[in-house]
Amino acid sequence: MIARLARYRRTVRTAAVATPVAVVALVAAMVYGDDRTPQLSTSTATGPMELPDEWMTAQRMSDGRTELSAETYAAAHTTARNIELRTRSMYRHLAGLEWEFFGPSDIGGRVVDIAIDPQVDDQIFVAAASGGVWRSSDAGMTYETAWPDDWVQGMGSVAMTTDGVLFAGTGEAQPGGGSITFGGDGIYRSLDRGETWEHVGLADSHAIARFAVDPSDQDRIFAAAAGNLFVPGGERGVYLTEDGGDTWDRVLAPLNETTGATEVLIDPTNPDRVYAAMWDHRREPHQRTYGGPGSSLWRSDDGGATWERMTDGLPTDPDQGRWGLALAPSNPDRLYAYVGTALGPFRAFYRSDDGGDSWQQTPVTASGASQSTFSWWFGKLFVDPQDPDHVFLTGVDLRESTNGAMSFEISEGPHADQHKLAWDPKVPNRVYLGNDGGMYRSDTNGASESWSKATYEPYTQFYSVDVAETDTDLKVGGAQDNGCNRGYNGVGGGWDAIGCGDGLQVIIHPENPAIVFGCSQYGSCYRSENSGSPPRQNFGTGQTTSERRNWFTPLQFDPSDPDVMYYAGNRLNRSTDNGRTWTAISPDLTDGGPNDPNGYPWGTITAVAAAPTDGDTIYAGTDDGNLWWTDDLGGTWNEVDAGQLPGTWVTRIAVSPADEDVAYVTFSGFRSGSDRPHVMVTQDGGVTWTNIGQGLPDAPVNSIVPTPDGLLLAGTDVGVFVSAWNGGEWAALGTDLPNAPVMYMRYHETDRQLSVATFGRGIYQVDVPTCRGTSTRLPLREPGVGVGGALVSCRP
Template sequence: MQKLMLVAICLLLAVSSFAQIAPTPANERIKGLEKKSDLIRQSTINDVAFRNIGPSIMSGRVVDLAVNPANPNEFYVAYATGGLWYTHNNGQSFTPVFDSANVITIGAIAVDWSSGTIWVGTGEVNSSRSSYAGLGIYKSVNKGKSWQYMGLPESHHIGKIVLHPSNKNIAWVAVLGHLYSPNKERGVYKTTDGGKTWKQTLFVNDNTGVVDLDIQPNNASVLYAAAWYRTRTASNFEESGASSGIYKSTDGGNSWHLVTTNGAGFPVGKGVGRIGIATAYQHPNWVYAVVDNNFHLPDTAKKHTDTSKYTINDFKNLTKEQFLALDNKKFNAFLRIRRNGFPEKYTAENIKEKVSNGTLKPSCIWDYLMDANAALFNTPIIGCEVYRSEDAGKTWKKMNEKQLKLYNTYGYYFGKIFVSPANDNKVVITGFDIELSEDGGKTFKPINNALTHADHHVAWLNPKNDSHIIIGNDAGCNITYDDGEHWFKANTPSVGQFYSVTFDMAKPYNVYGGLQDNGSWYGPSNHQENPGWMASGDYAFKPINGGDGMQVQVDWRDNTTVYSGYQFGNYMRSNKHKRASVDEPDADAAPEDNHLNVTAADEKNEKSDSTIYIHPHADLGEEPLRFNWQTPILLSRHNQDILYYGSNKFQRSMHRGEHLETISNDLTTNPPQGNVPFGTLTTISESPLRFGMLYAGADDGSLHISFDDGYTWQSINEGLPKGLYVSRVTASAYKEGRVYVSLNGYRNDDFKPYLFVSEDYGKHWKSIGNDLPYESINVVKEDNKLPNIIYVGTDGGLYVSNNNGNSFMAWNKGLPYSIPVHDIAIQPVANEIILGTHGRSIYIASLSEIQKKLKQ
């Protein structure tokens, strides 16, 4: 109870600190689309086209599928941020059909195969760190050749679209609503005129939306809706609540009543998280539900651990007496595990002595290894459960006989269930694995394998041959014809979700970047996608590390030494041609798994091509460091032996990542902590004109400058909006005192473009980019040859200014109409701009013609 109260207080404080940041009203976003059209129409550079260089091999997150039951070779694949793609040849090739739409992020699709009508609900419902808000419903009556906007602009995230089986004018939509703010436009919406008008027929409360929806086969009067209470802020994620539950309608969705009430057999109360629902086909009154049950396991149900060695959990909540009674042999073995990062000076004996005399607390080991995610990942919850009602929702029975380990405390990322149209006892559930039951949910078995990646979101079972299954996961689309014994990938589109991009100085140069849940990769800048590589088995892009790929830095002196890593600041230095032997985590793995496991052969750090793990720790007894999901690193171009690193403090290595030292105080406001790391650095920049002049920005709006290589720092955020995420700070290469900063309100559902420049080292700021549309800004970059040109990447595309930011024009030739541009790099020798998009991989264009057109 005390922990819950603490989290609630942290949440309240976090919300109040952002009270001045209001969500962007839908009408402002729509006006922004008009502004964007003007910036495209007025652009003088939009005849210069981008080329896509892939990669496609790792694909991107699939959130929905629509398959033609009469011809399963024909289907649509919806990507979270990569648009909608169509295949007519069983996934051998795909064509994008949604690239002209105002927003490319998708939550759900539905297709009327008899007429070729497609419905798209924008904004995925996975509630993750890069789940972008949509603008409502789009519809095409000509198989995607053109699109009509059908409204629901405040929906933001749509979980399901259900079409009436016989009336083409009737459809129902499950609206989850805003991710980072409460809103009333949640619930179930119904249209009776083909989407021209909508009626909200189910509303629960401002923080409870509808995440899933299904209709009883052969009876369009009966529908079921899964309501889900969840809130998210920059510092805390609440993924369950008492208002979560299943609603039923018996009048075609015009009215609803709650069926998961006390005594019905389904979980009720604050621990009820995301719910997925599916109706059966042969038994009309059967309804399946999968629930993310966040109620705690009883103490007797805690997971058994290997008693021959200690794990992190053995150091949790110890009293002084319990700590002193720890076995020294096992304790010392735990301290020497490299990934735990304990300095050699510590032994079980001297730590116990410090605990005994009160110098250290009994919690010192736990505190040393845990970050702000501990409350989220180390809570012993029940997790995934499957229920079935055999009386149309009146009563429910738990079906799974054993605990399902489909996900831990991150069921918000999955939570769907699918029933075979040919067999009501054949059920598929999605999570880290994808699991199949053939006995109505009593027992399940994983059916994924090495070809399917992990983190599954959708499945389709062929009604004529239910061993034929198509699935979507974080790495694309897979197809099986034998219930998962064998799979093949259907991943030809370039839909990688890049967080970052950079380059080397080779000829031709290589491009590097980190991707959502697909590691870090590099490949040649002149790459052209071609399936012919399968004949040789040698794809041009190569992996560097796994996990969620983050920042990458390359030593230009050899174009071989690479600094890369994964979420929450786990980095390594390696030779890109000798990939490290590592145990890397899934995107949402527990913290005890979020450590790079370097092999013994890599312990010899004196070798220039050896792999070393880079992750700082506070000393025992100190407040733990905090790490952003996208922890920033930067290799100094003045001296490429120097690596800069940002937790909530500033770290520096003078020796190529070795001997990383913390040399600053906390550079954030040290805000109250929830279960999401907050009060962390997000961006670092070093002046190209002055060695050791550094800038650092944070997720709480803190912004600092150092003139002495990071030893001392001055706050420079006076005059800037407070409490916004500093997405990028960029020191100018043309004037020493000039610096650009972009702020991002995404984590407040504030989509205003915040862009500023200072000419005096951040003492005074000027707002620029005031003609940009309402799209959150991710990056600002100077041109490499002309000081008047700057480039801005937003969640909607790329914009260019030729007057230092006073006005902008769009540059999107060769790009989808709207695509999140997460990062921009400029290769100076080739004079090319590189875009890292979060959904369509990497684009490159020459800057020569741009510079000629915009030269003043």
């Protein structure tokens, strides 16, 4: 310990003697010039940032980048596949492990589009936002995957022609609600209802928001390409294929490089008349611009050859956000539209009775539209095919009008945040609904309280997972817009909601699985002695000391004492009575900003880890790139020299189960050609840190676990990888894990079981083989070289 402190004094500073130097304090207010020189941005933020989108996006752009391209993710996926192929030949015992879906199947997750099979009764296809395409053959009650697990899982749209050809548009077009709008790589086509797929174009579209099939010619299909949320340009606007998807031509170009198409509609009685909605939007690290001069409505009367902007009665100023647009199939001259402001709130609702020649504003108000402050999250309208006055408006609630949009009432019953309605033409009054809670069906035309929820839909977006030490069949997790959840019924068993808004950190007491802690966004947590059910003791603001709290506020047990817990805002809080009372044991460990009220609330602790072998040793990392350690239980906090670190968001810290001086830290963001590390290790208690992530895909690493016998497990946006404690050679772990981001991992030492929380495909688990190599201090090797030139040896 004395030697370690002596080394520390030569290389790092203590909080007691100096104010931390900003590592990336201004990162969220920077853009880069062509020479990559940091420059202060002169632009002004254009809207509030209140949704988890900001949390996920801020992580991945925390190095100050101004773009997050599809190419970046594509390169990471390619590297991941190459690692998997190499693993199969070199480490068959690791590659051959089989991941098992634990659950849940009864919660669901965000569904953004629905296609009804015109030939097969009761069969539909749905697009899960970050979970691929799914098929139901029982009128929407249960689902099976219709999309390859190892392909991109981000989805925007699905459509089916009358002769059974299925199209999928990859990349989500809704920028918010827990996703960073995971992009796609274009349009895919299936001739066998999702059994096989082929890529047919628009690889640089990033997000396909809508298809429209010409009812008179099934080979003639329009696609609305929303474009990359982060990078201007690319394939944006309305595209048309006249050969069933073999080739695509842009027929409506956007007004500028940040505008894309979000709607395209065809008049069923006159297929030469086509309508489109365009949306001007861009996301940057420090701001979002979700409206502008490119937002507009358009009409073509010659099948898409030429277009005219609709303006009579509609606003023409630049304060236009996302437009929702729909026509009445039974009276195509009846059109409905609404628009938000560039800041996000609902602006106005419009109706046309002459095919868009003129528009009149209706009395619908912001409260009546249920848009909250984020109309850009919805942008959809739907009209009953049989009744032009019967209209549904998507929002937090589902709103229904029976008087031609003069007023709306809530259609009660479904989950919040609505995205898609579709009527089954073969079954009168049957309508399907997709929202953040999954899939619903009404057989009474969407009447209030008539919605039945699907019973099997395994595509939930999870932030976290925990496992009871007493029984691996007892799991809990936090889900995007689906609360805290308890799965205490084993593999495939039912799950129960146990409170929370968005579910974030959820943990189980190490010795008593009846004691469960659950957290909503920004550290609003509870303690339950009834397995998460009431009664619950709430804590967070008021019980803990912090000025700022992260969307995903860390809450952890001390592995050496189950009655000791840690809760982190911008200060670390400690409880010695199992979460009943709390005391701050650190100063502000962040650089404190920037904290523009219109921006992400930078300056929070994002990762905490106490050493299993020494309860006085704690490590903590922040969103603004700082890393700290204490070996006297917070008496003195020591900041790691910023020059050793990448300066990006710290996602997770793990301490060796055998040595408090050995710890691992993971980082979000991308390298983009630099040598910025994703995984680092210290072997001297935090004084010096070494990059051991060479060979991993260039993608965010979200979780890290060192096993007692020498393995190091890393969960990333593109899969789970394994190496020795000192890194070096990395291999893919197991097969059949869907390629959704792995947000959190939990390793059960007794049963050697690894559980992972995926953002879009639920909770998976795998049994890890016993390995040889239990040295507490493995020598560091050259990059790319593991222990003895290979991984530690594991028995199959």
